[in-house]
Amino acid sequence: MIGRDAARGVGRLFPLSRLRQGRSFYTVAANLPIQGICSDISMSALTLVDERLFEAGIDGGPTGWLHDEVILEVAVEDADHAAAILKQAMVDAFAEIFPSAPLNGLVEPHIGLSWGEAKAGTPKPAKSQAGAAAG
Secondary structure, eight states: OOOHHHHTTOOOOOOGGGSOTTOOHHHHHHHHHHHHHHHHHHHHHHHHHHHHHHHTTOOEEEEEEETTEEEEEEEGGGHHHHHHHHHHHHHHHHHHHOTTSOOTTSOOOEEESSHHHHHHTOOOOOTTSEEEEEO
16 A cells, blocks of 8 residues: 555655764655655544534544544543544544555544543543543
């Protein structure tokens, strides 16, 4: 599989003059396109989730982005719906770049009062507390 930019012959350029002494050009050449495409996917997912939360009338939205994770802050009563929106936005963004890739199990959202709780898989918060969904 290749991303849509590579398929069109477009890519990110890295001048050899920026390569530090002792660094492998091959490693840089292999990593830059992958990191760039992953960044494109994440930025697309952020845009999609923000639009879809707004359309659903859910207050709140993305508050953090860590590598392949997006953190949302929403009211607890909206947490399940926001997590579903986040999951679909992340899958849709990935599928846009890699349309023939398998998508099952690609995103697994978690809900908690904080990113730490969501990562740990602690139980859902009580209805009166604010929640965060991480995917």
